[in-house]
Amino acid sequence: MISRYSRPELARLWSDEHRYETWFAVELAACEAMEEIGRVPCGTAASIRGSAQGKLDSKRIDEIERTTRHDVIAFLTHVEELAGEPARWLHLGMTSSDVLDTSLALVTREALGEILGGIKKLREACAGRAREHRHTPMIGRSHGIHAEPTTAGLTFARWHAELGRAEHRVDEARQVISVGKIAGAVGTYANVPPEVEARAFAKLGLVPETVATQIVGRDRHAQVMTSLALLGTAIEQIALAVRHWQRTEVGEGEEPFGKGQKGSSAMPHKKNPILSENLCGLSRLLRAHAGAALENVALWHERDISHSSVERVIIPDATTLCDFMLARATGLVSGLVVHPERMKANLELTGGLVFSESVMLKLVETGLPRQRAYEIVQRSALLAHGGKGRFRDLLAADQDVTSRISPRDIDQAFDLGHHLRHIDVIFERALAGNEGNLP
Amino acid sequence: MISRYSRPELARLWSDEHRYETWFAVELAACEAMEEIGRVPCGTAASIRGSAQGKLDSKRIDEIERTTRHDVIAFLTHVEELAGEPARWLHLGMTSSDVLDTSLALVTREALGEILGGIKKLREACAGRAREHRHTPMIGRSHGIHAEPTTAGLTFARWHAELGRAEHRVDEARQVISVGKIAGAVGTYANVPPEVEARAFAKLGLVPETVATQIVGRDRHAQVMTSLALLGTAIEQIALAVRHWQRTEVGEGEEPFGKGQKGSSAMPHKKNPILSENLCGLSRLLRAHAGAALENVALWHERDISHSSVERVIIPDATTLCDFMLARATGLVSGLVVHPERMKANLELTGGLVFSESVMLKLVETGLPRQRAYEIVQRSALLAHGGKGRFRDLLAADQDVTSRISPRDIDQAFDLGHHLRHIDVIFERALAGNEGNLP
């Protein structure tokens, strides 16, 4: 991923250096396991670790690979350069993918760990803003059209809940990817007994693939990628809301605007929701990655390597992007400038039209058929919408209304507090702490 | 989905009739809940049920919709036609989406139930064939090139394990989608108290959305669709293997070929793996559906309806396809004609080249550096591959080999039983019964 959209933590995880360190850790874990079952002389792993740990030179490995055209062989050759004779005991009975897939599992798990940390922070930011604006009235909109009142806090609470589901999916994907294999060329343990894998994975905190081929099943990686694409949509949902709130005509919320920041090179008056637009764009990339990952699952026989080039790009890119997006979204939510006064003004914009359902229900309660009540109320609503008077006044002048319900009924129908009387139930559900649990 | 790729069970689930039946069930559950809290006269739901159950006419509803341009209002109008006055108590305080989303959850859950049943059958077929061919030797291939021996049963066992993971994902998605809402226009319970939802959902076996907008979160539906796309890749994996096995030059397996079936209109000798090719194609459609579902999640404010047209197509289509594919794949796996004698012949095709790793490891055990052993063995291997002699003879003639290992060592390296001695460990893991558990 380009550095503009990478945090250093993730860039390091996917660096050549860290990849080779992880390969080294896997080879040593396998070597130690071999020592334990007596297939390799005691002390071999310790000796190699002593000679090579911290000294792996990724440039040198690349240089060797230009001849061998095989990355793991290049790596092993380099370790032999550093550690000498004992290095010949490494990789015994293993195939390259034993190292590569097991390592990929380890680094992906680390990356998902960072992402889970990032989700936690973003959820905390959402919960904080939810509590803050629990009772800040705002017009609820459907289809972009005013519908009925809600509160600003409910939106933040919703994001908190959605991110809880995203967190659960990523956490599940982390389990699914925490699987390696040390089982040889076609997964039959032909030249390395299952105990080696078991012992090595006990050290590494992994589980063996149930039935491996040369590699671990690629549905696991695809599940990681779809879980990240779904996480992306949760962030996109936040960003899309901010973009709508910040529209000039709406003005209910604004992205934090830094000192010295310039909104536009041409228009000094502009403050644009660029963080949010950026996040909407990046979520498209995550969807694209998921698509490629799904094409990667079905392979020929005991494996073909067509998935590899794809994974070299999409796994680092998608995890790095998610990490970046979470950090950016957390700043966005925490720093979001909320304008309760604009929310109030917008709420009143339609002169009470948004209470039309309440009026209709009052009429239904008097025994009027629903469709008839609907038509009566719609009549005044469309007049008001067309600028032919205030909705409430029109209702008060409509004999079909006044013959059935009292001015006090109408008052109640137009009462904001009445509309919002149940929101505490929702908040309790959303912020109770166990909302990461499905469903 | 076109009828060619639909089973009647799923076609019925997604019929207009079943949709309206389900809407009716949701409206009645809500109505009963309203009765229980005293908001609707006792007996209303029973009266409506008595008048309208089994009499809903989807054509009539469509007719009404052509005027109202609103499906739920058309439905309610029709129920009023059938049930008369009591029908005005239906839908009280509810918004269309309360019915639509709750019903969509119910039907999707039914569809996923069918799919889970289908997965179970396919897994049983795989387990059966796995046991049958547990010890049928076959050459394991990577990159399409002979690698090391394995058994045919291991491939079936692998499919069983992969489908177990697919099953787990679909099952999880079924939980995630078993969520409805009866919470009004913007999810605030403005005109219907939370108890109504709670009581209605107790009847329907659903859980309320944590924080609803006008609708339930669309990440839930997207998770369903990605779980089906992943299921599709597991079926694709099976189909792709069969296609490879059936190649003229390989001939290790063949699709069942019906009486009277014609492989080609031009070529009477052809028997083509058309079921498998078909399944590979259909899995692409599932990936496409997942992509559209991921675009459907982020909506405007408290909802926009852009997701709806997409869902009308992709949710019925993807579930119907999966159900069809599972049935077809089960027939394919059960009826697959396996040719152990061709497997044996192919295994011997390279004159033992596939044992090259074992020979190399014998050399390494004598103290030779791995890279040196590799080069010695590769030398004979490339000669044999180039048709310059049989691999084993070439090794026996190579002093670098014979000076280090005995003819008995070479015998052992070329022993098939030795290669396959650990496969029972894998079978136990794969078929133990709890393999649906992750990871």
Added chain:
Amino acid sequence: MISRYSRPELARLWSDEHRYETWFAVELAACEAMEEIGRVPCGTAASIRGSAQGKLDSKRIDEIERTTRHDVIAFLTHVEELAGEPARWLHLGMTSSDVLDTSLALVTREALGEILGGIKKLREACAGRAREHRHTPMIGRSHGIHAEPTTAGLTFARWHAELGRAEHRVDEARQVISVGKIAGAVGTYANVPPEVEARAFAKLGLVPETVATQIVGRDRHAQVMTSLALLGTAIEQIALAVRHWQRTEVGEGEEPFGKGQKGSSAMPHKKNPILSENLCGLSRLLRAHAGAALENVALWHERDISHSSVERVIIPDATTLCDFMLARATGLVSGLVVHPERMKANLELTGGLVFSESVMLKLVETGLPRQRAYEIVQRSALLAHGGKGRFRDLLAADQDVTSRISPRDIDQAFDLGHHLRHIDVIFERALAGNEGNLP
């Protein structure tokens, strides 16, 4: 495609009946060509046409297919039932795909012809509204934030131009797909000479595939599908704009709202942009189809049939959807209720902030460095934006401004006519008639 999103014209094109009619036309064209070169007795085609034209029974063909499991053989068997002995001369030296692919080209070409007609109508609607609102001032927005003035007509003109590019792509795709093959099982003309193909295609208006396999290259179909996905984005662009215009706070445009139509089952006051939301959703399906089509191109050797199941779904679905979307979009654009008075009100909403660039440029013209001018103007702009006065008054009170430019300069910077003085150039370019030409 479900009937909700299908027009009868396209449904007919993709019906079984029309498919078999087209197969029949291709078989007869080939048969006539065979007669012409003396390989088939004169009069054979005429005799078969006489017996079977208009009498093909798709249900009977399906019945036969249930035994043969091969659609073309079932078709030929049925023709033999109708036409008797002469029918044995049909399909001579041909393979099923000679018929299928050639027919698919013919029907797809018909479908694209309908779509091109639909684009033409939609472009006319856009051009009409563009002329109508050529001088209707509207605030131009970037990032959802007021930027600088434009006119409503320019947006319609832009759609007209974008659709011109879409039209060009579809037209090009129609040429690319107008390719068939009558070249036998692997495209070598083994049993049918090239003249037969040439003569038959002269009748059908097709061109032979340059190098066929068993089938025509699938990049052609993928190009059709990507051209439709791109057309979808042009329609989505229109729909997205309408949704924004119709927002309660913006109110600059509204979808036509039918007599008796109901916006919401719960809220009688609602008028929702549902046509536009629908179109945004449907464009996602077109993108999904394009993705599946791109997976369909690379096939095994001289062909595998994995593409077929995909095409049975996506080619009818995507063409039917595009046709439907064009008709819907044309109604939407023609009937769109434009509110020039709301446009004017919105334009004035920020008290002239939108003229900030003009003021800045006036300052630059006096010799001030650009960045300095930017800062001076931004100072007043941010105050005005924060509600600390009207922008123009603040400028007039800022000595850094008044020391450099005169009140007359400021007047000119705030002049709408000045801002819009060049739009005729754009209209000429957009509506000149040749705008379908690229770029």
Added chain:
Amino acid sequence: MISRYSRPELARLWSDEHRYETWFAVELAACEAMEEIGRVPCGTAASIRGSAQGKLDSKRIDEIERTTRHDVIAFLTHVEELAGEPARWLHLGMTSSDVLDTSLALVTREALGEILGGIKKLREACAGRAREHRHTPMIGRSHGIHAEPTTAGLTFARWHAELGRAEHRVDEARQVISVGKIAGAVGTYANVPPEVEARAFAKLGLVPETVATQIVGRDRHAQVMTSLALLGTAIEQIALAVRHWQRTEVGEGEEPFGKGQKGSSAMPHKKNPILSENLCGLSRLLRAHAGAALENVALWHERDISHSSVERVIIPDATTLCDFMLARATGLVSGLVVHPERMKANLELTGGLVFSESVMLKLVETGLPRQRAYEIVQRSALLAHGGKGRFRDLLAADQDVTSRISPRDIDQAFDLGHHLRHIDVIFERALAGNEGNLP
């Protein structure tokens, strides 16, 4: 794109340095145009060029951007640091996107130019191999099953033709993207007259956007990306064929295998088609990019910036990948080791079954109904396929055959030359030189 899949030529095109050079070129072209119409003092552009050309420091620009959070303003500030006072005349009346989009067009055009060069080379390689193997007999396969004879050269000729179509699409996309804009904040030329754009673009070889918003239409970029995804499928088609040819059991072709190259770390005998597998994987990435590009087209009003983050990744990545893939595929095709003797052996593998259609047609010519002839031939074919004798012997022993056609007829049906007698027609069509023309 990661360096593993980048050639230096493309890496340079998408470097920060080249981006800023291109921005500089656009600003100077606009400045010169301003000079020509008298809005900027003569000699300004020359002076700035003299001070800043070749001295732009991308690190310094990044540093400034960290404060301004706006890339173009950072760039202009840096140019002012280098060029002093005259720099204030730059960017007059322009908006950032005037520079960004115009520059993006220029660099994308350069990248597509490289790609078109790469296609040309790959097509030449295909044409060369096509001529070389024009008459090398090979079994044609459909569904992976032997069908009828063809020649190896025909496959190369087909790739040549498919790549010709890909070339045409990329070339068309290059035209479509060669469009810029210098039209201000919402595309109205409010502060910069159309002549400036016209004059500047005459220098840069671009065309103005027909109707711009703040930016150029994103359908143009999406067309570029779909054309590249389609190019990817043409390369994938080549790679997929090689993978099949190289299968151990097939062995008809092999990737070039370098000196010192190692096929597998575990199995010294392996030669894997890793270049081809790699290319298959990379084509998935191009499809993913196209999906993201299609989501990028529909933007809010006169523009939102959500497309930008996506484009920063996918346009460099997709063009760089295509360039890399073309180079790799050219090496693959040129160096491919073809084994005519294995082709011959495979052709004979089924003992003449592949001539079954010819036999059937001979029977039809005697007056037998097609379906009857089919059944007669299929009978012997299935016996032969089941190992119950050689096909030809079985036919010779079948009285339904021998009573109708002579041994000479059978000879002719089994004649390879007869099957391939028309292939020159195809070669002429494929390699005539104008095959880039559609269709």
